[in-house]
Amino acid sequence: xxxxxxxxxxxxxxxxxxxxxxxxxxxxxxxxxxxxxxxxxxxxxxxxxxxxxxxxxxxxxxxxxxxxxxxxxxxxxxxxxxxxxxxxxxxxxxxxxxxxxxxxxxxxxxxxxxxxxxxxxxxxxxxxxxxxxxxxxxxxxxxxxxxxxxxxxxxxxxxxx
Numbered sequence: 612x613x614x615x616x617x618x619x620x621x622x623x624x625x626x627x628x629x630x631x632x633x634x635x636x637x638x639x640x641x642x643x644x645x646x647x648x649x650x651x652x653x654x655x656x657x658x659x660x661x662x663x664x665x666x667x668x669x670x671x672x673x674x675x676x677x678x679x680x681x682x683x684x685x686x687x688x689x690x691x692x693x694x695x696x697x698x699x700x701x702x703x704x705x706x707x708x709x710x711x712x713x714x715x716x717x718x719x720x721x722x723x724x725x726x727x728x729x730x731x732x733x734x735x736x737x738x739x740x741x742x743x744x745x746x747x748x749x750x751x752x753x754x755x756x757x758x759x760x761x762x763x764x765x766x767x768x769x770x771x772x
Contacts, residue, residue, distance in 0.1 A: 612713065612748060612749065612750060612751075613713055613714070613748075613749045613751055613752075613753075613754060613757065614713065614714040614715070614746065614747070614748045614749070614763075615705060615714075615715055615716075615717060615731075615746070615747050615749070615757075615760075616651075616656075616658070616714070616715070616716040616717070616744060616745070616746045616747075617717055617719070617724050617727065617728055617739065617744070617745045617746075617747070618647070618672065618673075618676065618716060618717070618718050618719075618742070618743070618744045619718075619719065619720065619721055619724045619725075619739045619740065619741055619742065619743050620636075620640070620664070620666070620668040620669040620671075620672045620718060620719070620720060620741065620742075621636045621637075621639075621640025621641060621643055621644040621668060621671070621672045621675075621741050621742045622636065622637045622639045622640035622643065622741040622742065623635065623636055623637060623640060623668040623741075624636065624637045624640075631666070632665065632666045632667065632694065633666075633667050634666070634667060634668050635667055635668065635671065636667075636668050636671050636672065640668070640671075640672070640741060640742065641671070641675065643741065643742035643768035644671075644672045644675040644676065644742045645675055645679060646742070646768055646771050646772070647676075647742050647743070647744050647766050647767075647768055647771065648675055648676040648679035648680060649679055650766050650771055651676075651680070651744060651766055652679055652680050654764070656714070656746075657714055658680065658682055658686070658714050658715065658716050659686065659711070659712040659713055659714050659715060660686050660687070660688070660708075660709075660712045660715050660716075661673060661676070661677055661682055661686060661687045661688075661715065661716045661717075661718075662687075662688050662689070662690050662693060662704075662715060662716070662717045662718070663687070663688075663689050663690070663693060663717070663718040663719075664689075664690070664691070664693035664694040664695075664718060664719045664720060665689050665690070665691050665693075665694055666694050666720070669693070669694075669718045669719055669720065670689065670718070672718055672742065673687070673718040676716065676718070690704060692704040693717060693718065693719040693720075694719070694720065695719065695720065695723045696720055696721070696722050696723050697722065697723055697726070698722070698723040698724075698726040698727045698730070700723075701717070701719055701723050701724075701727060702727060702730075702757070704717075705717070705754060705757055706754050706755050706757050707754065707755075708754040709754075710752075710753060710754065712754075721738070721739060724739045724745075725737075725738055725739045728745045728747065728762070731747055731749075731757070731758065731759070731760050732745065732747045732760055732761070732762035733759075733760070733761050733762050734762035734765070736762075736765065739767075740767050740768065740769065741768075742767075742768045743765070743766070743767045743768070744764075744765065744766040744767075745762065745764070745765050746762070746763040746764045746765075747760040747761065747762050747763065748760055748761050748763050749761075
């Protein structure tokens with residue numbers, strides 16, 4: 612079994628004259644990320660590794676989760692392949708993960724994440740919101756075989772406020 616926990620970055624700010632990759636989180640994005648991370652921590656699930664897009668808003672969201680979940684930074688990496696909006700690069704990234712990892716959390720962007728959770732999971736989600744988490748489990752032994760999983764859980768900030 613392989614498990615992917617998709618987390619869309621928190622709400623970002625458009626108030627700064629910054630490149631897309633450099634946009635920071637808004638205060639609501641920070642608060643929602645903490646809210647969802649704390650809720651996910653209650654599930655006491657094992658994560659073998661955490662990966663994040665290199666965009667500041669995704670990276671900041673990932674760090675909030677890593678700290679709330681007490682995941683050591685030795686189990687954390689940044690990949691520019693997760694800075695993807697179509698989903699193709701993210702899917703290829705997942706299919707190339709080390710086989711020693713059975714459960715990973717990835718931080719990235721829409722439209723890619725909404726597209727992938729609908730393509731790979733068995734529950735239709737109209738839109739994965741900012742700071743939204745979707746966990747999908749796959750009955751496969753190798754990441755390269757990733758397809759047609761089961762949506763185990765969604766945690767969206769609006770359901771926790």
